[in-house]
Amino acid sequence: MKIFTGEQIYQADKFTIKKQQITSDELMERVAVQIFNWLHLRLQGAQPKIHLFCGIGNNGGDGLAVARHLQEHGYNIEVYIVNYNEKRTDEFLTNLKRLKDRNVWPNFLSEETELPQIGREDIVVDAIFGIGLNRTPVTWVAKLMTHINKTEAFILAVDVPSGLFLNKVVEDPNAIIQANHILTFQSPKLAFFLPQTGIYCNQWEIIDIGVDVEYLTVTETEYTLISKNEVLQSYIPREKFGHKGTYGHSLIIGGSYGKIGATILAAKGALNAGSGLVSAFLPKCGYVPMQSSMPEIMVQTADNDTIVSDFNFDLEPTVIGVGPGLGKEKETVTAFVSFLKQNKSPLVIDADALNILSENKELFSLLPEDSVLTPHPKELERLVGKWDNDFDKLEKAKLFSVEHKCVLVIKGAHTIVLYKGKGFINTSGNPGMATAGSGDVLTGVITGLIAQGYPQVVAAIFGVYLHGSAGDLAVESLGYQSLTASNIANSIGGAFIELFKRPEAPQQQEQQKA
Known part of the structure; x- marks a missing residue:
């Protein structure tokens, strides 16, 4: 199995959107459906409190789309926007509007807001940062991450644990989500297999988001994952x-x-x-x-x-x-x-x-x-x-x-x-x-x-x-x-x-x- 770099993953999305004539929003919806299905299969309508922490980029957009599907199926959710800067991606804004149209009003978290209450029997969906993170999160976001980690709730990370870099080690061990499980898109990341970063990625599985087969086949990668099939x-x-x-x-x-x-x-x-x-x-x-x-x-x-x-x-x-x-x-x-x-x-x-x-x-x-x-x-x-x-x-x-x-x-x-x-x-x-x-x-x-x-x-x-x-x-x-x-x-x-x-x-x- 090929292991793609962050840049190759971005190119894969662009290639898929062009080749399959879909929008980036439709690709994001594929992600959300897969994550929702994973949760729904395991919960079967059970009602633990599900806390979804969403950033303001595409990873956050994924989280908001998952929240919409959970709400439509009657799950008990609480949505938080981790408002770490003023930039917003179009996909994030689209999914935020869809959530509000369904009368789901997220809590906007900033440096001044209190840390949310999370029970140890609850579930946390981590969609704060994705693979594009290139610097250590600011202090208040790191405190939020530490707070989430200490709750002992089950934490599900979307694509990668927030705070993990794809091409360098974690600079502050307090500024990364300690996920219990990771649903990563299409292929694993190199950081999952190295001692200094793999300690944050013990349990992961791949979800197929429909990246175009041609791109996956013809693109050369620096690293390959070797399993029985290979x-x-x-x-x-x-x-x-x-x-x-x-x-x-x-x-x-x-x-x-x-x-x-x-x-x-x-x-x-x-x-x-x-x-x-x-x-x-x-x-x-x-x-x-x-x-x-x-x-x-x-x-x-x-x-x-x-x-x-x-x-x-x-x-x-x-x-x-x-x-x-x-x-x-x-x-x-x-x-x-x-x-x-x-x-x-x-x-x-x-x-x-x-x-x-x-x-x-x-x-x-x-x-x-x-x-x-x-x-x-x-x-x-x-x-x-x-x-x-x-x-x-x-x-x-x-x-x-x-x-x-x-x-x-x-x-x-x-x-x-x-x-x-x-x-x-x-x-x-x-x-x-x-x-x-x-x-x-x-x-x-x-x-x-x-x-x-x-x-x-x-x-x-x-x-x-x-x-x-x-x-x-x-x-x-x-x-x-x-x-x-x-x-x-x-x-x-x-x-x-x-x-x-x-x-x-x-x-x-x-x-x-x-």
Whole structure:
């Protein structure tokens, strides 16, 4: 699913109005009907007090139109105009007149008016500011927002929570609505998926307002949201007459004394992701742990007992995943540099291999094109430098990916894959995956997919989704606190199966409940 910028959303409205020969007021009416239907379906005529806070722009016009539909269906409403300046949009004025024609008289709020009384059992519809907000609301409006947040009423935000910016972080945490649910128009916003802004957007869903399909189809976007539908298109089926050689040979290089587990987890990730063969190259102290824990893995060792002191493996892998548990001993660094100078295989680079690169920037020129780098936040900072905020982080990371012609996987709650100036935002996964070794499994999964013939960027996108889906399956029986990296690795098979499951029909779901 494409993620449109604020400017693209405005252009989408203009395109739709022209192409479908409708007015902007008619487009606004589509929005209002969808929001009303969402409320009406859930309330079914129940009579909680519904407080609609409307700004004086088009977002406020949406709110006024919703109020009209609620009033026509007999709901108990109170409408407020948040009168933060003298400008009014035509659509706002049109819907204000329609409301007054029905003898619904809004309360105009200003700096001097008292804050309205709202009960904790009431409902608030937030339509104060839309996506066009570019500066922090004035003090009295911020106080109103804080007052609304403290009421504990259910808050429904129209398109975005008022006070949220689309392209920068919130400057004053008191000047944003803490919505319980967001009904966003046509597509989600980038701000929903970044840590500093996503905390205000925990629950959201898309409502279709009829933006013209041609615009949605042909318009290129910087970011794409990745869900099951997107990754399923990339799936490569297994061949009936395939054999282990058909599906590639993954080599995992890493491990040091006390950190052999990282290499085991990566190898397990590669094997469970479908790599036909998986080998591990690690220090001698890792031989017995690897062979005893995973009999399917072929093992070669470096000359040193405790560290990878050389890269003298005797095989020709399809792809190499390097870094989990590797360490940064002087001999290891020297061996890694020599390896990069002669390596021709595709690479997935993680953990200490990334840290060695960040301390020796000249080595980036030795990486094969489209190498996959999988840093966690601190490793990313070492690679691209410090950033001011999440939006700045994305720009720095994007430039880094383009400059070094690599696939950059920014791990987090919504892992983002960057490639050639484009971003792919993952939707699977859960907080339980914030656990030791989870990233090592991901390295193995991506490595295993590349071994099977997936292009590097596709393997990264697909691998991130599978990894998160495996975590979602495992957490159902274990809970967030007890989820481990091994649980995730063992659930990768289930994640593949989940790709092909169809949603159950409502009737089937009811029968199962009975």
